[in-house]
Amino acid sequence: MTWYAFSGALEQGFAYGLMVLGVYLTFRILDFPDLTVDGSLPLGAAVSAVAITKGIDPYISLLLALAAGFVAGMVTGILNTKFKILHLLASILTMIALYSINIRIMGRPNMTLLGKSTILDPFYARGMEASIAAPILFGGISLLAVGFLMWFLHTEVGLAILATGDNKQMITSQGVNTHNVIIFGVGLSNALVALSGAMICQNQGAADVNMGVGTIVAGLASVIIGETVVGDRSIKRAVIAALMGSIIYRLAIAFALGLKLGKFSFSPSDLNLVTALLVVAALTLPRVRQRLRI
Numbered sequence: 359m360t361w362y363a364f365s366g367a368l369e370q371g372f373a374y375g376l377m378v379l380g381v382y383l384t385f386r387i388l389d390f391p392d393l394t395v396d397g398s399l400p401l402g403a404a405v406s407a408v409a410i411t412k413g414i415d416p417y418i419s420l421l422l423a424l425a426a427g428f429v430a431g432m433v434t435g436i437l438n439t440k441f442k443i444l445h446l447l448a449s450i451l452t453m454i455a456l457y458s459i460n461i462r463i464m465g466r467p468n469m470t471l472l473g474k475s476t477i478l479d480p481f482y483a484r485g486m487e488a489s490i491a492a493p494i495l496f497g498g499i500s501l502l503a504v505g506f507l508m509w510f511l512h513t514e515v516g517l518a519i520l521a522t523g524d525n526k527q528m529i530t531s532q533g534v535n536t537h538n539v540i541i542f543g544v545g546l547s548n549a550l551v552a553l554s555g556a557m558i559c560q561n562q563g564a565a566d567v568n569m570g571v572g573t574i575v576a577g578l579a580s581v582i583i584g585e586t587v588v589g590d591r592s593i594k595r596a597v598i599a600a601l602m603g604s605i606i607y608r609l610a611i612a613f614a615l616g617l618k619l620g621k622f623s624f625s626p627s628d629l630n631l632v633t634a635l636l637v638v639a640a641l642t643l644p645r646v647r648q649r650l651r652i
Contacts, residue, residue: 377573430456432541461567507597
């Protein structure tokens with residue numbers, strides 16, 4: 359693997375790491391299968407791109423994307439809790455609606471940031487190369503998000519989210535409104551996903567309405583890989599595992615795409631196949647370990 363491929367995988371691992379943290383929050387903490395992420399990731403990219411083209415500071419555009427993602431997640435939560443729509447169907451409905459909303463926001467299916475300022479410009483101004491600047495910046499933001507989740511999940515609201523996902527009847531008997539907890543939790547999850555989309559948009563220099571396709575698959579794959587490699591015996595360890603899983607997943611993809619076995623080699627069109635193989639390996643590895651110990 360070349361340095362360029364390694365730094366690119368590291369950069370994507372950190373950028374998509376926020377998305378993986380969001381997926382972990384809904385699927386593992388809230389026990390809420392949420393497909394909204396396929397629409398909230400391009401939502402964050404669209405909001406950030408439009409804000410930058412309107413002259414808004416790139417860092418402020420990240421906050422706007424964060425807020426937009428939170429609203430999208432709240433819609434899914436409200437459809438599930440208040441309108442009694444199955445969580446999976448509620449998230450699909452929001453995801454479908456976001457496709458049209460994202461086009462409406464950008465006014466077109468895609469938007470370029472050519473010649474516009476981004477969050478990476480201050481690093482470039484200091485003569486830092488993109489292969490170094492992006493991993494440092496995205497890594498710093500991802501670590502801040504990890505620290506925030508570690509702190510948040512030990513607060514009163516965070517413990518309510520943990521309890522709601524673990525035993526909804528028990529926490530309801532304690533007087534907690536689980537509807538509000540679910541709405542807030544799904545909103546926070548999609549806020550992280552939208553922030554990830556905004557970062558990816560500024561890094562790639564463009565936002566596209568289809569850039570969220572397959573996001574949930576990559577997110578789940580990263581969560582499973584992280585839990586298999588790092589473990590999830592505690593909340594802190596599980597949160598770190600989610601971010602590490604994102605990095606390992608992107609490194610594995612980069613390694614597979616650069617692998618050549620004689621005349622055979624993987625192409626970008628084989629990405630879904632590689633993802634499926636990685637998830638299968640991550641799911642079967644613990645069982646193989648147990649058999650070897652026996």
